[in-house]
Amino acid sequence: MSAADAGTTAGASRHANGELREADRAAAPAETTPARIGVIGAGYVGLVTGVCLASLGNQVTLRDIDEGKVSALERGDVPIYEPGLDTLMADHRERLTYTLSLDHMLEQSDIVFIAVDTPPTYSGDADLSRVMTVLDELEATGADDRHILVMKSTVPVGTGERVRAELEARGLGKVGYASNPEFLKEGAAIEDFLAPDRVVVGDFEPQHGDAVEALYAPLEARVVRTSVPSAEMVKYASNAFLATKISFINEIANVCEEVGADVAVVAEGMGLDRRIGPAFLRAGVGFGGSCFPKDVTALKQLAGNSGYHFQLLTSVIEVNELQKRRVVNKLKKHLDTLEGRRVALLGLAFKPETDDMREASSLVLAARLMAEGTRVVAYDPVVTHPGDLVHGVLDAESVEAAVAGADAAVLVTEWTSIVESDWAALRETMSTPILIDGRNALDPAQMRDLGYVYEGIGRNGR
Numbered sequence: 001m002s003a004a005d006a007g008t009t010a011g012a013s014r015h016a017n018g019e020l021r022e023a024d025r026a027a028a029p030a031e032t033t034p035a036r037i038g039v040i041g042a043g044y045v046g047l048v049t050g051v052c053l054a055s056l057g058n059q060v061t062l063r064d065i066d067e068g069k070v071s072a073l074e075r076g077d078v079p080i081y082e083p084g085l086d087t088l089m090a091d092h093r094e095r096l097t098y099t100l101s102l103d104h105m106l107e108q109s110d111i112v113f114i115a116v117d118t119p120p121t122y123s124g125d126a127d128l129s130r131v132m133t134v135l136d137e138l139e140a141t142g143a144d145d146r147h148i149l150v151m152k153s154t155v156p157v158g159t160g161e162r163v164r165a166e167l168e169a170r171g172l173g174k175v176g177y178a179s180n181p182e183f184l185k186e187g188a189a190i191e192d193f194l195a196p197d198r199v200v201v202g203d204f205e206p207q208h209g210d211a212v213e214a215l216y217a218p219l220e221a222r223v224v225r226t227s228v229p230s231a232e233m234v235k236y237a238s239n240a241f242l243a244t245k246i247s248f249i250n251e252i253a254n255v256c257e258e259v260g261a262d263v264a265v266v267a268e269g270m271g272l273d274r275r276i277g278p279a280f281l282r283a284g285v286g287f288g289g290s291c292f293p294k295d296v297t298a299l300k301q302l303a304g305n306s307g308y309h310f311q312l313l314t315s316v317i318e319v320n321e322l323q324k325r326r327v328v329n330k331l332k333k334h335l336d337t338l339e340g341r342r343v344a345l346l347g348l349a350f351k352p353e354t355d356d357m358r359e360a361s362s363l364v365l366a367a368r369l370m371a372e373g374t375r376v377v378a379y380d381p382v383v384t385h386p387g388d389l390v391h392g393v394l395d396a397e398s399v400e401a402a403v404a405g406a407d408a409a410v411l412v413t414e415w416t417s418i419v420e421s422d423w424a425a426l427r428e429t430m431s432t433p434i435l436i437d438g439r440n441a442l443d444p445a446q447m448r449d450l451g452y453v454y455e456g457i458g459r460n461g462r
């Protein structure tokens with residue numbers, strides 16, 4: 001138990017014995033005075049956080065070390081693809097400042113969000129070097145007791161306590177600290193920020209948590225106030241649980257294929273049980289992205305470092321890796337050999353509405369097919385030059401161009417524009433009409449009526 005968990009004396013809003021306490025948002029003031037907010041790291045999380053907080057009326061200074069990014073932001077260019085972000089940024093430009101200077105950001109702000117990368121290291125631990133660099137910089141620049149650091153980056157449980165100790169060691173013991181994990185889905189980040197299921201705030205001293213909670217008051221969201229380690233754990237546990245749900249339904253899909261059941265119906269039937277819920281029960285070619293693979297591995301590693309073998313997560317990761325490759329066997333079943341065949345991959349990003357290719361299932365699939373000697377032609381509405389990511393993959397400018405002359409097509413990412421293609425016309429251009437629906441996004445009966453040899457994931461016989 002941490003020092004914060006043990007604390008019971010720090011005021012009315014404090015949790016007792018480490019248990020989560022949900023603050024009743026209805027009792028909180030709906031209006032707050034605008035805050036002066038700094039954000040360190042204008043990446044995906046930092047930018048969305050900064051722009052959304054500006055949209056709530058706060059003055060926000062975003063600081064990044066990348067000169068190109070800062071000047072792009074100053075010009076009004078959004079360096080990432082996130083629906084709605086450009087409009088929100090433009091609408092609130094008078095409350096948004098971008099800078100390279102930490103000094104300037106500290107002058108302009110009281111509450112400072114840390115939103116730097118914490119990528120996995122070779123050991124599977126999260127790399128905290130960027131967080132530590134920020135602390136070095138804060139020491140050099142001179143943060144003071146006016147400042148509250150708020151950790152938005154996903155960091156291993158225990159990081160807050162480590163940061164506290166590092167601040168003390170640097171003579172910055174008066175700087176406040178709170179943990180406020182992000183739960184943003186790429187492609188829906190603005191909505192997730194402005195209409196969250198919950199806001200989690202962990203603190204060592206309640207006045208710091210109060211200041212962070214006040215920022216979210218206009219959203220009238222459920223707020224969970226807790227200790228810093230518990231807040232850090234909520235983030236990891238949430239992502240690990242969602243990833244587990246996906247691997248679980250993927251395994252159910254694989255069994256459905258063996259026994260002649262349809263996973264879409266099975267998932268619907270399961271999801272109607274309120275204890276299970278319908279979300280994250282879509283079977284497919286596995287989860288990807290910058291969060292699930294990284295966080296599941298980091299939680300497994302974190303447990304291992306403390307002497308606990310998190311067996312379930314080991315399986316979640318393994319099931320996901322195998323799931324990415326299952327399409328290859330499906331193709332082999334229909335084409336005998338993949339050598340010299342032309343296969344179209346439709347959709348490359350790890351999910352629709354993003355240009356993010358990190359840990360995308362398409363990468364593993366493309367590489368596996370290339371290793372089989374297949375000619376891979378790929379199309380994505382946003383991601384271009386796939387050959388830069390997997391050597392030899394050909395870039396197509398449209399679904400039509402990718403599919404023309406192909407021996408098989410694989411729907412990898414369910415972009416609406418791809419799902420809504422003219423499948424009847426596409427079929428006519430294919431060498432053989434084999435269609436593998438890696439996201440169960442198409443209607444099997446309709447595709448078969450159009451003459452496709454259609455296979456989804458776990459949709460045997462339907």
Ligand code: UGA
Pocket residue numbers: 154182183184185186187239242246279280281282283284285286287288289290291292295350351
């Ligand atoms: C995920 C979480 O959903 C967010 O709550 C969290 O804040 C974020 O990670 C993070 O830690 O920053 P994200 O990675 O953007 O968000 O994407 P998701 O929409 O969760 O999808 C992740 C992957 O799971 C995708 O590859 C998607 O195709 C796959 N997935 C999702 C399925 O295969 N089946 C499903 O039913 C749902």
